[in-house]
Amino acid sequence: MPASPHPVSRGARNPGSQTALRELNQQRIIDALLGGGPSTQAELARQTGLSTATVSNIIKNMAHSGIVATEPTTSSGRRALLVRLISNGAVAVGIDFGRRHLRIVIVTLGHVVVDEVYVELPPGHRAEEGIDRATELLAGMLERHAIAPSSVLGVGVGIPGPIDQRTNTVVQGAILPEWEGIHLPDLEKRLHFPVVFDNDANLGALAEVTWGxxxxxxxxxxxxxxxxxxxxxxxxxxxxxxxxxxxxxxxxxxxxxxxxxxxxxxxxxxxxxxxxxxxxxxxxxxxxxxxxxxxxxxxxxxxxxxxxxxxxxxxxxxxxxxxxxxxxxxxxxxxxxxxxxxxxxxxxxxxxxxxxxxxxxxxxxxxxxxxxxLGDRAEVLGAASLVLQPSGLRQN
Structure with missing residues (x-):
């Protein structure tokens, strides 16, 4: 998974130079925007630990370079500047598998929903049936919006059940027993994209602090x-x-x-x-x-x-x-x-x-x-956000 839409070459600089420090601070802001979505400059300062003046200067340079877009907003009753990453065509996909449903979203790096599809699934459906249906629907969504597969950073998948992170398998207790024992990294072979995954409730929590x-x-x-x-x-x-x-x-x-x-x-x-x-x-x-x-x-x-x-x-x-x-x-x-x-x-x-x-x-x-x-969309939005999290915060 790329760490950001504008990767920084850290090895080419003297690690103690001012240029290297600026690039490191810019990367911290990019990671915060990837993980947390559009944020005000004050929020970015809190998330990164940088001073508000440092954040303001870096945002000005990033906006001039076409990395972010800014717009006026209000925060706690005060005027503020909202910062959003410019995606340059890159997207993330979220898939939420439920006992009776399947929901898919495509989102930009700026946390804008490009497309969303919801379909009912028969209770007790086999895991393979749900995965094949998701593959079919996703292909149609990408084609409908003329999104090249190379623009997809990855697919986040939500599963309604406990996942043992030691083996990356769904274990007993899942509301979809048909998924028990499924080795989740194998989803990459069926979906044809890099895959990250998590329990659906965990993804709901992630969505609340990202989209909510x-x-x-x-x-x-x-x-x-x-x-x-x-x-x-x-x-x-x-x-x-x-x-x-x-x-x-x-x-x-x-x-x-x-x-x-x-x-x-x-x-x-x-x-x-x-x-x-x-x-x-x-x-x-x-x-x-x-x-x-x-x-x-x-x-x-x-x-x-x-x-x-x-x-x-x-x-x-x-x-x-x-x-x-x-x-x-x-x-x-x-x-x-x-x-x-x-x-x-x-x-x-x-x-x-x-x-x-x-x-x-x-x-x-x-x-x-x-x-x-976020209603019943929280889990699928969290699945898409999982793709955009800095790798150090992901568990798989």
Whole structure:
């Protein structure tokens, strides 16, 4: 993966010279823009540790050289200058594989979405079927926009399940058991591009600090509520992966002692009481047709009592699990994402109630819980952002 659209030749300069220092500082700014998207000069100063005057001078030179574009904006009520990388035709691709869907985006280095495609997939589809469908759709998207394959920096892939970073394989507990044992680097052979990958909740967290309104938040948890429930963590400004890469599996926290058996093998996991699959099952009983997640959102917004009751029970259970995260790592913000993000306060209120009931009072009061402004696109945008991260922040 190229580190930036304008690679710097570091070996040709005297490492102690002023020219080398300027080039190093410029590279730090480029890496910050690649990883964090368009940013103000003040934000770039915080991210890089450079002085605002240094950043301002470098940005002027980069704009003159055609590396970045700038535009006026406001930040915290003050006038500021927004800086965006000029892509020069290079793009990154994000692919989000779900239990029932496939979503693909193509984005520029300046974090502008060029194209986006969403298709439904049959539940229980084989991994190979989903990958082949993604390959077909991506080829059509590139052709439609006359994007040469050589312009694609790489493909970021989101998987709804735990990934063992030691072996780069999907392990037991994935909401898509058909993906278990898949060696993810082999995706390069099928997609025909360099591939980086991660758990979908981790990518949701990355999207929130890249595409969302939380790019200045150092400690954040993103919780995807879907067919599975998982959390992605940003700690001290960096994605957190633990010792083997499997973190944030709150969907398998025991909520009900001696409850239903979960697909992971344990009983009473959060996913057995609060996943969208369970909600759909509960609300489909006695009905002529199966309730979908879209139906849940529509019926809840319409005030359907049964739907509201199921969401309230689920939200409280999710909040109880989030209290464990809040007590352990004390995040500044917890973002709720996934296909139910459009419910807003209907889901947010019981989640907040559950967290404050079970968290240490001071921690619960200091933890902000919000619904994702990115909706169900967070994971795929995070997958594209993964391609643009400096290599030192990527795990594969």
């Amino acid at each position: 309104p939380h790019n200045s938040v150092e400690n954040l948890a993103f919780v995807k509520v879907g067919s599975g429930i998982g959390a992605g963590l940003i700690l001290n400004g960096r994605p957190y992966y633990g010792s083997i890469g499997i973190t944030g599996e709150i969907g398998h926290e025991t909520i009900v002692d001696n409850g239903l058996v979960c697909h992971c093998g344990n009983r009473g996991c959060l996913e057995t009481v609060a996943s969208t699959s369970v909600m759909m099952q509960l609300l489909s009983r006695g009905g002529a047709a199966t309730v979908t997640t879209a139906d849940i959102v529509q019926n809840a917004l319409g005030g359907d009592p049964a739907t509201l009751r199921v969401l309230d029970d689920s939200g409280v259970a999710i909040g109880r699990a989030l209290a464990s995260i809040a007590n352990l790592i004390n995040p500044q913000v917890i973002v709720i994402g996934g296909p139910l993000a459009g419910l807003g306060e209907i889901l947010l209120e019981p989640v907040q109630r559950g967290l404050r009931r079970h968290a240490v009072p001071s921690v619960g009061a200091a933890t902000t819980i919000v619904m994702s402004a």
